[in-house]
Amino acid sequence: MISGAQRATSRWESQRSFDELGRPLRDITFCVVDLETTGGSAEGGAMITEIGAVKVRGGEVLGEFQTLVNPRTEIPAFIAVLTGITNGMVADAPPIESALPAFLEFAAGTVLVAHNAPFDVGFLKHFAEQQGRAWPRFEVLDTAKLARRVITRDDAPNCKLSSLAKAFGSPVTPNHRALEDARATVHVLHGMMERLGGLGVHTLEELQTFSSRVTAAQRRKRHLAEALPHAPGVYLFRDERARVLYVGTSRDLRSRVRSYFTASETRSRMGEMVGIASRVDGIECATALEAEVRELRLIAEHKPRYNRRSRFPEKVHFIKLTREPWPRLSLVRRVLDDDADYLGPFSSKKTAEKCLAALHDTFPVRQCSDKLPKAPARKSPCVLAEMDRCLSPCDGSVDDATYAAVVRQLRDSLLRRPDEVVEAINARMAALAADERFEEAGIHRDRLAAFVRAAARTQRLSALTRCPEVVAARREPDPTGRAGRWEVHVVRYGRLAAAGVIPPGADARAYVTTLRLSAETVSPAPGPTPAATAEETEKVLRWLESPGIRLVDVDGEWTCPVAGATRHLAVHDAVGQSRLSLVPFADRRGLSTVHQPTR
Template identity: 55%
Template structure:
C-alpha cells in the first residue's frame, strides 16, 4: 500500500529554500505555492509500451515538507532485466503491489492538483506522459496541473562551467543535496526537491517572485534589459483601461487595453511576452501612461482613437495605414469603379465609397462581383461628356457585351448617357439599398456553372459575391448610426473580470462616435444619470455628406456593442430624419440568402 507521511509542523525550512517575504502583489508568491515533486520508475520506454513500477512524491511549501508519498506499482508485463539492474526493482518486489488503477486515486488525492498544487519533475514531460496515460487507463480526467520542469530551469540558471550536463545526479552533486538520487522514486523526488529549492534561490535574484513569474521564466529566457524595465509598471492602476508606452521624447510607441493595466503592463517584462517587436518596443520605452476607463467599450474605443491619433509604430493596425483600400464609384461624366486609398469630400458630385477593405485583393473581388452584374466601363481613361467622333475604338469588353462602349459616342454606336446612367444607378442601389439583382444573377451563374461541373469557376463567383455583400452589409449597417445626431442605449452590466457589476452601462453615440458612457449605481434610477451624460457628452460635428463617419473602426465597435442581446434603445434624436434601420433588400438580406451550392466536385 502507498506510504504517506506527514511531518510535524515544527519542521524547519530546508537549507537553500527560497522563502519570499516581500513582493509586489501581482501573483501567487512562491512561498505560498504547494509543489508536488514527483518521480516515477517505469519498465522503460514511452507510455504506449511501458508501465509505472514505482511512484515517489514529496509535497513542499515555503521550503517545508508537508508530506511524502511512495508506493510500488504492479505492471501488467514483466520488468526487463536491465531495468531491474538499473532501479533495483524486481518482478518479485512488485508482485503483490497494487496496480496503477488502484494507486492513482490515492496519489491524486495526496497531490491535490485539483486544489492548485503545482507538479514538479526532472524532465517533466516524461513523468506527465505516464500520469496522463494512467488517468486515461483508469477513465479519470487529467487534472491539468501547472508543471515546473527542473531541467528547463537548470538550462537557464546553471552555466556550463558549473556542470557538464543537466542530469539529476549532476545537479545533485552541484547543489550538495541531502539525498543522493539512485533511480528509486522517493529518493529521486527528495533530491529533486533540493535541486528545486536551489534553482528557486537563483531565479529569485532575477526578479522572479511569483508562480506566474516562474512559469513565464521557464517558458523562455528573458532578455535582462527587458526585465530591468519592470519598474515601469510600478504605480500603474490595477484597474481596467488603456496604456501607452512612450519613449524619452514622449512619442507613443504602443497602445493597448486590459482589464488590469498594472498586471498587463508587467507581463511585457516577463518571458510570457515572446513577440520580437515587443522586445524592441520595451527596449525603447521609458514610461507608461495609463488611462483608466469605466467600461470595456470605452477602453476599446479609446485604444482605437489613440492609435489613430499617434500611429504608434509597434501597433500593427497603424503600421501600414496606406494598405487600407476603398472601392469608389467615381464622380465623372461616365462613372466607373476604382480602388483608392482615401475618402474625399466628393459625394455631392456623385461619388460613392465602399469599404474599408483590409486586403486589396478582397476589394478587387468586390469590384469583380459588381462587374459580373453591371456593364460599367473598366477603362481608366477620361471620357468627355460628349465623346469625340474620331476617338479611340472600343475595347474587347464591348465586343463580348460586358460594356456599352460609351467611349464611342452615339454616332458610332456607343451607349448613350441616359442608358449608362441607369447602369450607374443600379450600382448605387447595390451599394446602398438593394442587392437583389446581384444575389439573383450570382446564384443563377453559380448553379449554371455547377451543372456543367465547372466547380472552381462557381466557387470563384461565390467568393466575389461574398466579398461584395460582406463589405456592403457592414457599410449599410454603419451608415444609419454614423448619420444619427444622437443615440442613447443601455444594458445591464455584464459580470466580467476587473469590471464593475450591477446597474446599467449607458452609452451615448453621436454621428457614429462614442460621445460618453457611464455606469449607474445598482438599484438607482438611471434616468438622471442618462440626462447628465447627454448634457456633458462630447459635441461631435456631423461628418461631410457621403463620408463614412469620423472613424470607421470606432463605429463598427459601437455597432458590435449596440447589436448585442440585452441592449435597450433609450432615445434617438431626429429618428424621422435619420432613422436607425437597414434596407429591407440590402446586402445583409442578400448575404443571408447566399446559400451553399455544390461548387466543389463531389469527388
C-alpha cells in the first residue's frame, strides 16, 4: 500500500514532470517586432526610422503597434529606395526617446520574436542603454534561426522573410515597412509552429531548442572521429569507394567531426551524408588559416556533392575595358595578358551584368562589339546614340581625343576613384525616389551596389596580388587565454605559400628564413587575377587585416587607393545584410503612432 505522504509525493512528482515539459505554445504571448533603420549598425551611428510590432497569443492577434521615428539625421537615398521612408515622412515623427518607451510598454510581459533577431533586438537594446533605461529580461525567439533548422531547399530557396512568407502562404507580402514585415513574420512563425507540432514540439522550450533528430545509425558512427587529433585542420568524409562526400575545416578536428553524430548537427543533408560515409580522413594543419585555404583547394579539386559552396571557382566572369582605338566594356570569362583593364572576378554573371549596366549608365562608351579602326567608316547612328547613351564614334559624332578623355575617366573609376559612378547613380536614385518610382530606383540601387562591391574587391585583391611576397606573423592565444605562440604565413602573389608556428625557444628570425626557403614557388597571374582563387586570397587578406598582425617583410608595394571603392561599402553592405527582398511599396502609411487592439 502507498501511504498518504507517499501519495502526496507521487502527485507532486507527477505534477512536476508535467510542468517540466515546458510552457505550452498556445499560452505564450508573442510580440513580433520589426525595425527599419538608416544602416546596419547602431554602434556605427545608424538610427531607427520605424518600429512595427504585432502581439499574438494562441493564433489570435491581440494588438498592433507602429510608429515612424525621427532619426535626426538624413536618410541616405540608398536606404530610402529600400524602405520607401523619406526624410519628409519622418520630419514630424517622434524621436527614439519617445518611441522606445511606448514600444516597451506594448511588449511588456511577452516573448520577443524577430526575423534575424540580433539585428532588431540589438538596435532596441542599444538605444535603451543609451537612454539609461533598464532592458526588460525578454526571452527572444529568432524565426530566421528557427527556419534554418526547419526549412529545406524543397520548401524555399533560402530563409529570407520574403521567401518564407511565400512558402507558408502568408497573405501579407514583406515590403520593408516595419508593420507589414512584422505581420508577415507572424504568419511565418505560425507556419513553422504548425509544422513542428506534427513532430511533437508543443512548448516554448521545445521550440527554442529544436534540432533535427539524429538516427541510431548516425550515433553508431561516432567511432569515425576517434582517430582524429584535437588540432586545427581539414576533414574529408568519404564513402565506401573512397569518394569524397564533404570537406570541412575546424580548429579542433575530433570535436567538430564528433558533432556530426550528435543532435548539434541540424542540417538534414548532413544527416544523409553521414549515413553514406564510411570513413573520415583528417589533415592536420599548422594554423587555422592554412586549414581554411586547404579546405578551399580540396573542395575545388574533388567537388564533393555535399559541399554547396566553392566547388567551381573557375566559373567566374570579368568586366574588361579593352585596349583598342575605340575602347569598350565587355563581359569575359578569363583574364588575358593583354594590357587591358579588368574588374572582377564575379561569381555570378547576373551580378557582373548589373555592374556593367552601372558603368554604361555613367559613361557613354560604345556598346557594340565591332572592331572599329582609328578612322571608322561612317555609319548611321544606333538607337543608343539617338538616346544620348553612346558617343557614337562609328558615325563620326565624337573625335578620338574626347572619347579618350571619357575612357580615362572610366579607367580611373575602375581602378582608383569610383566617385563619378556613385554620384551619378545616387542622383538618379534620389530623383526617382522623389517621384515615388521606387522599383526603377531599386534597379539602379542594385547596379550601384554591384559596382561598388566589385571595384572594392578588385582594388583589394590587386593590391596583394601585385606583391611577390608578404610575410606576416600574429601571436595566437593559447586555450587558457594567455599569449601563445607566433603564427607565420608567407603569401606570394596573393597565394598562401607557407604556414607555420614558431616553436617555443626557437630563434624567430632563423625560423622565418627557413619557412620562406621551403615555401611554394608561385608565379604571378595576369591582371587582377590572384595566383590562387579569389576566395582564397580574400581569406588571406582578412587574416592580414586582422588585429595584432606584424608585417615581417613586404616585397613590392601593398597599397590601396585612398579614394577607392572601399570607403563606399558601408551603406551598401548595411542594405545587403537585409533579410528581405525588395518588393513594391504598395502600403504607404501615415506618420502617426498606431496602437490598435483587436476587438
